[in-house]
Amino acid sequence: MIETLIFLVLTIIKIGVVVGVLLLIIAYLMWVERKVIAHMQVRLGPMRVGWHGLLQPIADGLKLIFKEDIIPTHASKVVFVLAPVIATVPALMAIAVIPFGDTISIFGKSIDMVITDVNIGILFILAVTSVGVYGVILGGWSSNNKYSLLGALRSSAQMISYELSLGLSLIGVIMISQSLSLVDIVDSQAKYWFVILQPLGFLIYAVSAIAETNRCPFDLPEAETELVAGFHTEYSSMKFALFFMAEYANIITVSAVAVTFFFGGWRGPYLPPVVWFLIKMALCIFFFIWLRSTYPRFRYDQLMKFGWKILLPVALLNILITGLVIILL
Amino acid sequence: MIRPLIQGLALTLKHFLNPFKVVTMQYPDEKWTPYPRFRGLHELQRDENGKEKCVACGLCSTVCPAECIELEGDENKKGERFAKTYEINMLRCIFCGYCEEVCPEEAIFLRQDYELASENGKDHIYNKNKLLVPLKKKK
Numbered sequence: 110m111i112e113t114l115i116f117l118v119l120t121i122i123k124i125g126v127v128v129g130v131l132l133l134i135i136a137y138l139m140w141v142e143r144k145v146i147a148h149m150q151v152r153l154g155p156m157r158v159g160w161h162g163l164l165q166p167i168a169d170g171l172k173l174i175f176k177e178d179i180i181p182t183h184a185s186k187v188v189f190v191l192a193p194v195i196a197t198v199p200a201l202m203a204i205a206v207i208p209f210g211d212t213i214s215i216f217g218k219s220i221d222m223v224i225t226d227v228n229i230g231i232l233f234i235l236a237v238t239s240v241g242v243y244g245v246i247l248g249g250w251s252s253n254n255k256y257s258l259l260g261a262l263r264s265s266a267q268m269i270s271y272e273l274s275l276g277l278s279l280i281g282v283i284m285i286s287q288s289l290s291l292v293d294i295v296d297s298q299a300k301y302w303f304v305i306l307q308p309l310g311f312l313i314y315a316v317s318a319i320a321e322t323n324r325c326p327f328d329l330p331e332a333e334t335e336l337v338a339g340f341h342t343e344y345s346s347m348k349f350a351l352f353f354m355a356e357y358a359n360i361i362t363v364s365a366v367a368v369t370f371f372f373g374g375w376r377g378p379y380l381p382p383v384v385w386f387l388i389k390m391a392l393c394i395f396f397f398i399w400l401r402s403t404y405p406r407f408r409y410d411q412l413m414k415f416g417w418k419i420l421l422p423v424a425l426l427n428i429l430i431t432g433l434v435i436i437l438l
Numbered sequence: 439m440i441r442p443l444i445q446g447l448a449l450t451l452k453h454f455l456n457p458f459k460v461v462t463m464q465y466p467d468e469k470w471t472p473y474p475r476f477r478g479l480h481e482l483q484r485d486e487n488g489k490e491k492c493v494a495c496g497l498c499s500t501v502c503p504a505e506c507i508e509l510e511g512d513e514n515k516k517g518e519r520f521a522k523t524y525e526i527n528m529l530r531c532i533f534c535g536y537c538e539e540v541c542p543e544e545a546i547f548l549r550q551d552y553e554l555a556s557e558n559g560k561d562h563i564y565n566k567n568k569l570l571v572p573l574k575k576k577k
Contacts, residue, residue, distance in 0.1 A: 145454065148453065148454050148457050148460070149450040149451075149453050149454045150450075150453065151453050151459065151460055152460050152461060152462045153460050153464070156464060399447060399450060399454075400447075402450050403446045403447055403449075404443075
């Protein structure tokens with residue numbers, strides 16, 4: 110009885126810490142992105158609000174809270190309000206199975222640095238991020254706006270197409286580590302990081318992840334210069350903020366999965382494991398931002414062609430090669 | 439195909455690693471000095487004796503494409519013409535410089551002041567005596 114209670118309290122503390130840190134990171138990721146993209150484009154980012162714009166996310170948050178919350182006239186009210194929630198919650202939920210560090214022991218009790226060690230970890234993550242696509246479609250459809258609907262359809266078609274190659278590229282890693290649980294995958298990278306054993310898989314994963322999260326150069330569905338703003342045209346105030354948060358939460362989830370699968374998770378010498386995890390994730394996110402500031406967008410048909418005709422066969426090829434190597438060695 | 443992609447990334451990385459070389463001018467702290475022929479706020483001229491050069495001929499008002507100049511002429515005690523009232527509506531003015539080109543007395547020039555914003559709509563009718571500066575002791 111007391112064991113269950115302790116377990117419950119520990120889990121709640123872990124959830125609290127992770128969600129708190131996550132929300133902070135999401136808010137300041139906006140600042141980091143604006144500053145990094147600005148410097149890469151030879152300009153300064155926000156400089157006025159606070160020292161070098163550090164209070165900018167707070168200013169943006171306050172502004173969004175005070176804006177008028179508009180629901181279009183013939184929009185389906187329930188779906189309209191639910192859609193941002195359906196987009197955001199799965200993105201945050203997927204962090205629940207990612208291991209941040211090794212088992213630590215406090216007061217003689219050993220605590221795993223992961224909220225729950227589900228033994229089908231990666232399946233959980235893939236399933237949960239797929240639910241996030243519903244948020245996009247429902248948002249676009251319930252806005253009662255042709256252009257939002259088109260944007261939503263494009264965006265969700267893109268997301269589900271690239272989910273295929275995302276999942277397939279991870280199968281190579283799973284074949285090597287023989288387990289779906291993320292903790293086991295990190296443990297089996299003790300000798301070599303999987304990026305060395307699966308370079309093709311990593312490349313496919315990287316491209317699919319960028320397309321999955323609707324980031325540049327694959328961000329046509331939410332591009333500001335076409336389709337007004339895509340599926341979140343009619344959203345104002347906090348609902349818009351939720352969609353924004355969902356996008357950044359997706360980026361963080363996908364980077365965390367990349368770090369766990371290909372870069373050895375929290376493994377590393379000298380520094381504490383959590384620090385290594387954060388450093389690696391920061392580098393992944395920096396790479397996302399770097400891509401955004403450098404490349405122009407794909408046109409939608411180029412995007413879909415690339416996903417179905419190139420990435421999917423290459424992902425299957427990767428699985429074939431990995432299987433052959435495992436059998437022959 | 440891959441090389442241009444890598445070159446693009448290298449270029450942005452190079453910019454990122456030089457955070458002090460930016461092209462942004464942080465406005466209220468660093469201002470831009472316009473070129474000598476920049477067409478900004480108007481200025482009515484005086485001659486060496488301090489008399490206004492403008493004789494209220496009305497050419498500037500006629501040629502103005504935005505119809506923003508209104509003036510009334512009068513004669514002073516010596517019989518010379520001058521402009522009794524001269525108003526430019528800065529909200530209509532497009533700063534084209536035609537009034538400067540057409541003036542036969544070379545009495546109006548467009549100078550370098552471009553910070554003309556105001557929160558009060560009435561401030562935008564620039565009056566001869568109030569805002570067409572500097573009229574006192576200026577050549």
